[in-house]
Amino acid sequence: MADKPSHVTGSLITIGDEILLGDIINGNARHIAAELRGCGFLLDRIITVGDIEDDIVEYLGKCLEGSNFVIVTGGLGPTDDDRTCAAVSKAMQRPLICNRDYAQWLREHLGQAGLGWTKEVERMAELPEGAVKLGMDSAGFSLIHKDIPCYFLPGVPEEVKLLLGKMVIPDLEARFPNRCAYLKHIIRIQGMPEAQINQKLRSLEPDQDVEIGYYPQQGENWVSIFATGKDGQECRDIMMRAKDKVVALIGERHISGHNDDCLEKVIGRLLRERCWRLVLAESCTGGLLSRKITAVSGASDYLDRGFVTYSNRAKQELLGVPEKLLSGCGAVSSEVARAMAQGAARNAGAEVAIAITGVAGPTGGSKEKPVGTVFIACVTPEGQRVKKYSFGAQPREQIQESSAQAALAMLWELLAGGKKPPVCDRL
Amino acid sequence: MADKPSHVTGSLITIGDEILLGDIINGNARHIAAELRGCGFLLDRIITVGDIEDDIVEYLGKCLEGSNFVIVTGGLGPTDDDRTCAAVSKAMQRPLICNRDYAQWLREHLGQAGLGWTKEVERMAELPEGAVKLGMDSAGFSLIHKDIPCYFLPGVPEEVKLLLGKMVIPDLEARFPNRCAYLKHIIRIQGMPEAQINQKLRSLEPDQDVEIGYYPQQGENWVSIFATGKDGQECRDIMMRAKDKVVALIGERHISGHNDDCLEKVIGRLLRERCWRLVLAESCTGGLLSRKITAVSGASDYLDRGFVTYSNRAKQELLGVPEKLLSGCGAVSSEVARAMAQGAARNAGAEVAIAITGVAGPTGGSKEKPVGTVFIACVTPEGQRVKKYSFGAQPREQIQESSAQAALAMLWELLAGGKKPPVCDRL
Numbered sequence: 119m120a121d122k123p124s125h126v127t128g129s130l131i132t133i134g135d136e137i138l139l140g141d142i143i144n145g146n147a148r149h150i151a152a153e154l155r156g157c158g159f160l161l162d163r164i165i166t167v168g169d170i171e172d173d174i175v176e177y178l179g180k181c182l183e184g185s186n187f188v189i190v191t192g193g194l195g196p197t198d199d200d201r202t203c204a205a206v207s208k209a210m211q212r213p214l215i216c217n218r219d220y221a222q223w224l225r226e227h228l229g230q231a232g233l234g235w236t237k238e239v240e241r242m243a244e245l246p247e248g249a250v251k252l253g254m255d256s257a258g259f260s261l262i263h264k265d266i267p268c269y270f271l272p273g274v275p276e277e278v279k280l281l282l283g284k285m286v287i288p289d290l291e292a293r294f295p296n297r298c299a300y301l302k303h304i305i306r307i308q309g310m311p312e313a314q315i316n317q318k319l320r321s322l323e324p325d326q327d328v329e330i331g332y333y334p335q336q337g338e339n340w341v342s343i344f345a346t347g348k349d350g351q352e353c354r355d356i357m358m359r360a361k362d363k364v365v366a367l368i369g370e371r372h373i374s375g376h377n378d379d380c381l382e383k384v385i386g387r388l389l390r391e392r393c394w395r396l397v398l399a400e401s402c403t404g405g406l407l408s409r410k411i412t413a414v415s416g417a418s419d420y421l422d423r424g425f426v427t428y429s430n431r432a433k434q435e436l437l438g439v440p441e442k443l444l445s446g447c448g449a450v451s452s453e454v455a456r457a458m459a460q461g462a463a464r465n466a467g468a469e470v471a472i473a474i475t476g477v478a479g480p481t482g483g484s485k486e487k488p489v490g491t492v493f494i495a496c497v498t499p500e501g502q503r504v505k506k507y508s509f510g511a512q513p514r515e516q517i518q519e520s521s522a523q524a525a526l527a528m529l530w531e532l533l534a535g536g537k538k539p540p541v542c543d544r545l
Numbered sequence: 546m547a548d549k550p551s552h553v554t555g556s557l558i559t560i561g562d563e564i565l566l567g568d569i570i571n572g573n574a575r576h577i578a579a580e581l582r583g584c585g586f587l588l589d590r591i592i593t594v595g596d597i598e599d600d601i602v603e604y605l606g607k608c609l610e611g612s613n614f615v616i617v618t619g620g621l622g623p624t625d626d627d628r629t630c631a632a633v634s635k636a637m638q639r640p641l642i643c644n645r646d647y648a649q650w651l652r653e654h655l656g657q658a659g660l661g662w663t664k665e666v667e668r669m670a671e672l673p674e675g676a677v678k679l680g681m682d683s684a685g686f687s688l689i690h691k692d693i694p695c696y697f698l699p700g701v702p703e704e705v706k707l708l709l710g711k712m713v714i715p716d717l718e719a720r721f722p723n724r725c726a727y728l729k730h731i732i733r734i735q736g737m738p739e740a741q742i743n744q745k746l747r748s749l750e751p752d753q754d755v756e757i758g759y760y761p762q763q764g765e766n767w768v769s770i771f772a773t774g775k776d777g778q779e780c781r782d783i784m785m786r787a788k789d790k791v792v793a794l795i796g797e798r799h800i801s802g803h804n805d806d807c808l809e810k811v812i813g814r815l816l817r818e819r820c821w822r823l824v825l826a827e828s829c830t831g832g833l834l835s836r837k838i839t840a841v842s843g844a845s846d847y848l849d850r851g852f853v854t855y856s857n858r859a860k861q862e863l864l865g866v867p868e869k870l871l872s873g874c875g876a877v878s879s880e881v882a883r884a885m886a887q888g889a890a891r892n893a894g895a896e897v898a899i900a901i902t903g904v905a906g907p908t909g910g911s912k913e914k915p916v917g918t919v920f921i922a923c924v925t926p927e928g929q930r931v932k933k934y935s936f937g938a939q940p941r942e943q944i945q946e947s948s949a950q951a952a953l954a955m956l957w958e959l960l961a962g963g964k965k966p967p968v969c970d971r972l
Contacts, residue, residue, distance in 0.1 A: 136758065138588045139729070140579025141769065144571050147593075152567025161565045163600065164593040166574075173590065302566070331563070342568065398832075398853070404839025405825075405832030408853045412831025415907055415941055423859035426825070426835045426851030428844070432893070436850065436863075466859070480842055515840055 123348045126290075126297045127162045128154070129181035133192035133202060134273055135168045146191050146278050157287050158297045159187070169193050174205035182209075182266055187290060189282075192273030194257035196238040202270060203245060210263050212247040220245070223254045252285045260289065267293055298346055299353040303361055305341045306375045307368060308527055312339050318367045328360045337523040338381075341368070374530055381526040382414050385533060389420040389470065392539040394499070397466035398424035399437055399458040401449065402476040402492060407522040423466050427458065437461030437473075448487070450475050452504045455493035463497050470533075471497045472525050476507070478517045492521045496528050500536045503528060550775045553717075553724045554587045556608035560619035560629060561700055562595045573618050573705050584714050585724045586614070596620050601632035609636075609693055614717060616709075619700030621684035623665040629697060630672060637690050639674040647672070650681045679712045687716065694720055725773050726780040730788055732768045733802045734795060735954050739766050745794045755787045764950040765808075768795070801957055808953040809841050812960060816847040816897065819966040821926070824893035825851035826864055826885040828876065829903040829919060834949040850893050854885065864888030864900075875914070877902050879931045882920035890924050897960075898924045899952050903934075905944045919948045923955050927963045930955060 130150055136142045147164050154161060165181070167173040174193070181188045193202030207214050221243035225235055245251075245259050249270075252258035258271045258281045269286045271278050307315060312332055319330065319341070329344040343360050347353030365373060375384045389396055398408050398421070408424035411417055425436050430449055433439040438461040439454055447453040458473035476492025483489035490509035496502060505528065509520045557577055563569045574591050581588060592608070594600040601620070608615045620629030634641050648670035652662055672678075672686050676697075679685035685698045685708045696713045698705050734742060739759055746757065746768070756771040770787050774780030792800060802811045816823055825835050825848070835851035838844055852863050857876055860866040865888040866881055874880040885900035903919025910916035917936035923929060932955065936947045 135756075136760070137574070138578055138591065139582050139771070140575050140577070141729075141758075142760070143575040144591075147564070148567050148570040150567070151565055155566050162595060162597075163604075164565065164571075166591040168589060170589075177590075302568075331568075333563070333569070344566070400832075403836075404844070404848075405827075405835025405851055405853070406839075408832025409830075409836045409945075412833075412853070412855065413942055413945070415905075417831070418855050421831075421853075422856030423863065424832055424853030424855070426832070426839070426848075426853070428839065428851070429849030432850035514842055518836075518840070 123296050123298045125160060125346075126158065126186045126294045127160045128187035128189060129185040130161050130164045131174070131177055131181060131188070131190045132164065132166045132273075133169060133174060133190065134166070135199075137166045138168050146273065146275055149275070149279060150189060150191075150282060153282055153287065154290075155300055155302070157291060158299050159287075159290055159294075160300070169199045169201050171201045171205045171208065174201060175209040178205060178209040182263065182268075185266060186294065188266060188268040189271065189286065190269070191271045191278055194242075194270065194272045196236075196242045198238075203241075206246045206261075206268075206270065210246060210261075212249075212261075212263075214244040215247050216240075216243050217245045217249070217251065218243075220251055220254065227255075252281050256281060258285070260285075298348060299350045301345045301347075301353045301357045303343045303345075303357055304377050305343070305361070305364060305368070305373055306335075306379065306381075307339045307341065307372050308374045308381075308530065310339060310368070310372050315339055315341065315368065319364065321367065322363060325356075325360070327356050330360075330364070337520060337527060338374070371535075374527075374534070381523075381530050382410050385526060385530055386411075386414050386417060386420060388530075388533040392469075392533075394420065394469040395422060395466065396420050396470045396472070397422070397462040397468040399462035399471065399473040400424065400426050401428060401433070401458070401474060402478040403474045403518045403522050403525075404428065404478075406518050407472065407474060407525055410522055410526065422468075425462055425465075433458060437465065450477055450487050450491060450493060452493050452495070452506060455495035456497075456502070456504050459495040459497045459502070469499050470529070471495075472529055474521050474525055476517070476521055478514045478521075479511065480514060483511075490517050492517070492524070494521065494525045494528055496525070496532055498529075498532050498536065501532065503532060550723050550725045552587060552773075553585065553613045553721045554589045555581070555614035555616060556612040557588050557591045558601070558604055558608060558615070558617045559591065559593045559700075560596060560601060560617065561593070562626075564593045565595050573700065573702055576702070576706060577616060577618075577709060580709055580714065581717075582727055582729070584718060585726050586714075586717055586721075587727075596626045596628050598628045598632045598635065601628060602636040605632060605636040609690065609695075612693065613721065615693060615695040616698065616713065617696070618698045618705055621669075621697060621699045623663075623669045625665075630668075633673045633688075633695075633697065637673060637688075639676075639688075639690075641671040642674050643667075644670050644672045644676070644678065647678055647681065654682075679708050683708060685712070687712075725775060726777045728772045728774075728780045728784045730770045730772075730784055731804050732770070732788070732791060732795070732800055733762075733806065733808075734766045734768065734799050735801045735808075735957065737766060737795070737799050742766055742768060742795065746791065748794065749790060752783075752787070754783050757787075757791070764947060764954060765801070798962070801954075801961070808950075808957050809837050812953060812957055813838075813841050813844060813847060815957075815960040819896075819960075821847065821896035822849060822893065823847050823897045823899070824849070824889045824895040826889035826898065826900040827851065827853050828855060828860070828885070828901060829905040830901045830945045830949050830952075831855065831905075833945050834899065834901060834952055837949055837953065849895075852889055852892075860885060860888075864892065877904055877914050877918060877920060879920050879922070879933060882922035883924075883929070883931050886922040886924045886929070896926050897956070898922075899956055901948050901952055903944070903948055905941045905948075906938065907941060910938075917944050919944070919951070921948065921952045921955055923952070923959055925956075925959050925963065928959065930959060 193200045248261045249259040260269045331342040333340045345357040427433040439457040459471040463471035473495045479489030492507045495504040620627045675688045676686040758769040760767045772784040854860045866884045886898040890898035900922045906916030919934045922931040
């Protein structure tokens with residue numbers, strides 16, 4: 119009989135002063151963690167240290183104690199700041215030895231780039247004893263130390279992605295065939311505060327194979343379900359049961375999508391089903407809503423144009439908003455939002471239109487319409503809606519983001535809550 | 546005589562399974578690192594562990610060994626997963642004691658929210674002996690352990706930002722008055738590959754107070770200068786000297802801006818100086834360029850409209866692109882890009898126009914025009930330019946991002962390389 123599958127957990131060490139100084143965000147760590155998890159490997163710690171040999175030696179030693187595997191990124195370049203190889207040599211007591219094939223490759227590569235062979239480059243080819251290159255055209259290598267597979271990758275995100283997917287994960291999969299499987303599922307909830315979600319899910323019985331989490335996420339609330347099983351099939355069964363329970367407790371009508379199904383994608387499907395075309399008229403969001411809609415591949419099926427009407431003149435000329443309305447109610451008003459949506463629909467011959475007008479700040483606010491005041495209008499063949507939002511004195515980009523997200527949520531509610539569409543055969 | 550200022554370095558422990566599972570990026574770490582650095586404090590390690598008591602105890606103990614201060618985020622909530630207080634109690638051998646004021650506050654707060662007093666909430670009010678609350682309306686607290694100030698913050702980013710700025714940094718500043726000052730400066734370089742920048746800067750003499758770094762950043766190359774001084778004035782002097790040397794070696798004409806001066810901002814200033822208006826015509830970027838331009842406060846001074854002309858019909862109707870051109874050369878062509886820019890300028894009565902048309906993929910590519918083929922056209926009163934780019938078979942969003950960035954770089958080159966403008970008094 120096969121052994122019971124076990125959790126395979128490893129350590130990640132990311133080396134780089136840029137992270138410690140707050141210059142860059144640790145995107146490598148997130149990518150590595152997510153990719154590993156998808157393939158049945160977990161991280162139990164992520165450690166960031168600078169390019170300081172003693173620190174790397176210390177934490178490498180620590181990670182070798184309690185991990186099934188170790189991944190290290192960064193510090194493999196040619197400069198004096200790059201201390202990873204020296205630290206590995208010290209931590210594992212493996213002398214540095216010139217890797218002839220790699221030296222040869224470096225020499226040719228440098229020649230092509232018109233650069234010379236320097237002491238620094240020579241140093242790049244010196245790897246700890248036992249090291250095996252991870253492909254020739256990168257600085258990465260692996261070695262097995264006291265039965266623990268260790269992978270050393272460069273810090274450049276593109277190289278991390280490539281080597282992780284092509285070399286590290288396949289190697290880990292071969293070394294740990296008998297491991298637990300994991301599945302994660304996100305349920306995206308609209309228009310229900312977190313406290314209410316919590317209350318609704320309180321009746322879920324505890325299950326040691328299932329973990330439930332909550333994240334507020336740009337105006338949406340996400341419930342995440344994490345399932346652990348002895349294999350993929352068991353995992354899927356556990357997930358199915360947990361998901362059905364959560365969906366029943368929350369109620370279908372509050373759920374806009376699952377996993378990667380962001381509002382932009384769901385709205386695209388709803389429009390496609392109805393054979394409806396969408397047009398956008400943006401003022402304070404300046405193209406952000408359009409950018410979100412067109413980030414979805416195939417958006418040209420339902421979007422043929424968008425307007426960024428930043429000035430009053432543009433609102434008049436392109437959307438036919440009456441001058442009277444602009445001077446009487448002001449550009450930031452429910453009347454102008456509605457006129458923008460109607461004008462855009464007319465101009466494009468589209469069934470559905472969204473318009474956004476507001477004060478994104480930091481200047482332009484008034485007592486009646488402070489920074490963060492935004493009007494959003496939606497027009498569909500089944501009705502229209504205009505709503506005022508007060509996003510408060512947040513940074514400009516945050517107000518723009520919240521506005522675009524609120525517009526998507528409004529359109530989703532109108533579309534999802536509307537009549538079931540007849541079959542559309544235009545596309 | 547005052548002691549020589551010294552580096553004050555600390556450790557950051559971020560607790561949370563979401564980071565280890567790759568669900569979220571460690572934005573708190575980046576924010577904390579950057580804020581601390583700006584105030585003269587450095588981090589020498591960032592450690593992420595899950596909500597596991599033993600792990601927290603272990604790394605807290607380690608961090609207490611070599612740090613001037615310790616900051617911990619996460620694990621302070623009411624659920625069983627929140628293990629920070631128990632771990633602190635164990636690591637520092639300080640019993641958990643009910644904080645009466647906090648318990649009282651929690652009770653009132655829960656009452657207002659219509660929630661009850663539960664065992665879990667009671668547990669929230671139990672803090673390690675010696676703990677001092679960081680404000681009453683958050684779960685954060687601080688304590689001094691063996692002369693090392695330790696700060697425990699909740700994991701919610703908004704609360705981290707608030708408590709760090711209002712409580713943690715002022716407290717650190719009071720405790721470490723005699724510390725080094727740091728300054729960082731970013732020089733943004735256009736149109737020069739990293740290898741060439743490296744070569745140009747090779748003649749810089751080493752200076753122990755100055756660190757130079759390189760980052761490729763969305764089509765730009767950044768050179769960062771990090772200066773350390775005994776106080777702010779010395780630091781500024783060191784920076785000034787280093788900056789002047791770097792600028793002289795790179796050459797002014799390759800430098801588009803410094804620090805936060807992204808291309809969008811610089812372009813805005815150049816347009817404002819010239820009294821020129823800008824209009825945008827986007828196809829494959831679907832509003833992204835417009836979004837970038839309008840993310841800058843005051844963009845309405847020079848942008849009054851933008852067009853997202855996704856369909857051929859929209860290109861004809863809104864920009865007057867001749868049908869003949871669209872059917873003859875294809876929507877993705879230098880001819881159509883130029884016609885889009887000219888049409889947009891005409892429609893808006895603007896002096897300057899940018900147009901982008903391309904194949905963002907993943908579908909829509911052909912042998913002649915594979916995914917990643919993009920044409921960008923720029924029109925100014927001083928000339929026009931059309932250029933073909935091949936961004937390769939990257940993900941859709943990356944091609945869109947590269948296209949928008951290339952368009953900004955093209956416009957910057959045209960504006961910055963043009964005639965010195967007369968004084969503009971329109972604004």
